[in-house]
Amino acid sequence: MPKTMSEKILARAAGVPAASAGDILWVNVDKAMLDDILGPRVEIAEKMLEIKDEVWNKDKVVVISDHYTPPANAKQAEIVKFTRDWSKRHGIDNYYEYVGPCHQIMAEYGHVLPGTVVLGTDSHTCMGGALGAFASGVGSTEMLGILLTGKTWLKVPETIKVEWTGRLAPGVMAKDISLKTIGVVGHAGATYKTVEYCGPAIEALSLDERMAITNMAVEMGAKAGLIAPDQKVVDFLAARDITTGYELITSDPGAVYCETHAFAAGELVPMVSCPHEVDNVAEVGALGKKAIHQAYIGSCTGGRYEDLAAAARILKGRKIAKGLRLLVSPASQEIWKQAAADGTLSVLADAGAAILAPTCGVCVGLHSGVLADGEVCISSTNRNFIGRMGSKNAGIYLGSPLTVAASALTGVITDPRQFI
């Protein structure tokens, strides 16, 4: 019987010949990821002391301090210190700090492999679906169980198929695909389900762009966001000296989907998500002149190399609007180095951008760019919930890095196509 990617990957992880949507399986977890904000310091460390203070397999555990780095105050510094010390005490070699948001680091360092199950204490863990992994966010108590046993139970989700035909027009990015899809499916439309993206427009995207899409699957309530792994995934891994130990698992022709959506990429225009819900989506042109105070390019969703390069294309030789601030946080140290080496960061800085450390801090209002009452920000990140970036009387719009850059030039939310 034909099967979806989710059914096949979860059956493999459970060691059963086949599984179907609705089955509840005990699966072996291939990689368990903890971050600083929701990792050991929330219940996990203390409760492990009470049960068994040893992780089941230290090579399968990855700990990444990314939300509170660099710390804004002594409490945040204590949390990072605690996370670092806990990891050391448990012999976890895969500990990272100050190198970038966890999902990017998981991908860059080869911890997300096609056909595997990756669970993490951050809801955007689903980004790993761009590499063909069944990746999903879990809470801290569930992670505690995984750390002790290496297993958890998962219900095999039904799958929503989202097909994008054709090709994107200039000035339109993967982020616009993501926002358009979320606007149609709705922020609870995929609750308990997998969203599988396919079609020529998706196949044509680079991995940087694909990650911007699967990252936001959880904004529809989804358990996982998947894209069939192909040669681009093989090349991405080969560049990291990984050529074996994974399996390219794709959905079978004729697999059963609970819902199907089809979109024409050629008709897509730049989109924004308006305050305070991610599915409150509109075409940029429909907003009128919406003034902004801050523009932000960064995070696990919108701070990859191609995002910075896209912004640099339209900021080159221009200056951002007076009185406005543009913040840029490359999604990793590696991206920082690449963008510095080829001059991309200089172009952004020359236009007036403040370049920040690779961090989650701005996206979630923990440090480096918190908004005041009445301020408006346009951001390439993944969430615009009320109060997320600081004051609950601030407004957050989400857009592609091109839209953020164009808006930074004019001071109002702007369709980037006029600068292309």
Place this chain on the structure above:
Amino acid sequence: MDAAIKGKVWKYGDNINTDIISPPQFMELSIAEAAKYAMAGVDPDFAAKVRPGDILVAGANFGSGSSRETAPLTLKHLGVGAIVAKFFARIFYRNAINLGIPVIECRDADKIASGDLVEIDLGRGVIRNLTRNQEYPCSKIPPHIQELIVDGGLVPYLKKRV
């Protein structure tokens, strides 16, 4: 076990996300301190007025957004006895069960208002609104999950049995 939960209702709307329940700016605090800001996104006075055993009732998609367990943890710290919603976001639902908080899905959640006194029969899957003299069907919690909730969550449940 006593399968009925009785309490006074605090009522909120649709799409109460985890940034509302547990604002990110307060996550570096202890759970006891962070709990003072629970639900601050929609009701800054929630922590001051909620009493142990009270029942939080909301609309659709309660707990959407982050995997942050500080959201159910702070509600648990304040003594919230149960959460009723039309439906829950996936990770929040799992987190609440793991922490021993009854989460009940009820299509008629809109018929319940703040201040109502309700009684939830977990085994039969019925919510009785004692203030309005109405009954609404709701999701049932199977006995083995009820045991986990009565034990106080996954960790005490496992400690007792492993």
